Every structure is written in structure tokens, then in C-alpha cells.
Amino acid sequence: QSPFLPTHFKHGASNDISSDPNDAFAAASCPKGNEDQINTQKRILNAFPPILSTTGGHSNTDHIIQVTGDHKSDTIAEYKRKLKRRARAMQPEQRGSDRWDQPRTPGSRRRRIVREKDLPSAPPEPPPSGYVIFIAQMTTKIRHDRPNVHHNQIRVIREISKVWKYGMSEGDRDYYNEFAREAREEYEVQHAEFRATGAYKQSSIFERLHGDGPWVRIAHHEKNSLEREISGYDTVKFPPRPEHFEKPSWVTKIEKQNVREAARRKEREERLKKKQEEEVKMLKEASLAKMKRLEEFDKYKSKGV
16 A cells, blocks of 8 residues: 555556556666666655546535435535536536526526526427427417416316326326437437537427427327317417406515505404403493492491491
């Protein structure tokens, strides 16, 4: 073992010298001339790579985590360490607010461009399952059929889930599951081609309606009845709610504050009313007790006379 470097930091010796550091030091101590001594010392130094290479490119303390024994605390510490590493690895131009795939528009969602597959020129990633594809198609149909009704996506998903579970046959569900599997396989090929060349071949089997709508098949004879119906819509982008339902956020905030203040005011009035009733009751009881004492005093006084 080397007297100045622990064994677990040694990544292997060079082929020019022995793997035992003691043999190398013994060879260095033999007087064979200055040139031989210099060459031997160089081989000794080359046998041990820099210690910083053992940290995998990170700082010397970044890989150290204090284990407390609490699973929740240890998990949070590990998560924070990963976030710090990712933040340091990001380029300065990736930290700005302009790294989005599209501008902010009402009724649409946008993604921050951090990964290569988030670029607008990257191939679109299909949904992970057939259930998600069916949800998107049915949501488009419901939004189109009820343009003047307030849309609640949570309630809509609950109803669509019931249709998926109880109102569809096994063959209909297999159709969407096969849809998702084939779309995922084609996406993997497109993504590999995009990473290698910076471009990819457009799909001839699947597409997104109007560029950012639900996924459907391209061939008309391969579509089911729902896909044929939504493919005939003029648009698949709908506002979050009708205009007469739209309210500014500050108006909604003030209305909620007024409701809470009215509830607190009503509670204060009820407490005050109850307190006044208790005080009136106590005064009545005190007045009756006083009248009773006066009557007893008058009786006692009349007997004494």
C-alpha cells in the first residue's frame, strides 16, 4: 500500500512498472544514474491518476449525503442533490423564460424546452397508453358538442372513465391499446433518427389533428367512428370557458373574500346575540332573586314590629 494514497483511490498501475508501489519505490532508491531515477519517478507518478477523477466529475463533497435514518428526510436530501446537479449542468441560455415551445395563449398548454425532445423541431411524442388517447378524443367531442356549457375537465374525465371501463367492449379497448403501442414504436424510430441527423421522416400512419389536437389515424378506412367524427371538426382548440363565464382573476378573488367576510360577520353577530341573551337572562334571574330577598325582609320586619 502506498504511504501517501489510500488503496481504494488507486485505479491500477501502468504496464511499465510493477503493481506493487513498494517495488516502484525500491527501484527509485537504486542508484542507476540521474536519468534512470527521473524515469522511475515519472512511472511512479503515472501509476496513480489524480484523486479528483474518483468523484465522477463532481465536487469532492457533492456525492456525500448525511444519512439520518429517516426514510423521508433521506429521500428529500437525495432529491435536492439531484436538483442541484441538474441546475449546474444547465446552460445559461436554458435558464431563461424564453425557452418555451410556443407563446402563452389562453386555452393551450406549453412546455419548457430543457431536453432535446422538447424542441419544436423534434418529433411529437405520442400518449403513453390507449386510455389517454381515448380521453383526448372524447374530450374534443364533448367540448365541440357543448360550446355554451361550462367545461369541468375533472368531471368530464370521471364520466369518460366510466365509459372506458363499463361502456366499451374489449375489442374497442384493444383498438386504442394497439394504437398507442404502434405509435410508440414509430416514435422511437423517429426520435433515434432525429438525434442522429437533426431531422426525421413524418409519420404516414398517425397524426395530431390540426397540429396539436388529439391523436388519430391518417387512413380514413382505418379510423373508428369517433375518429371520423372529430376529424370533420373545423377546430379542436376551444377556449377554457364561454365568454359570459369568463371573469378576471381579481374579480373572483374579491368575490371569495366577500363570501368569507360575510360568513365571519354572520358568526360574529350570532356570538354577540347569544351573549346578549345570556346577559338578559342573568339580569332577570338577579332581579327575581332581589325581589324575593325584599319580600323576605318585609315579612321579617313585620313580625319584629
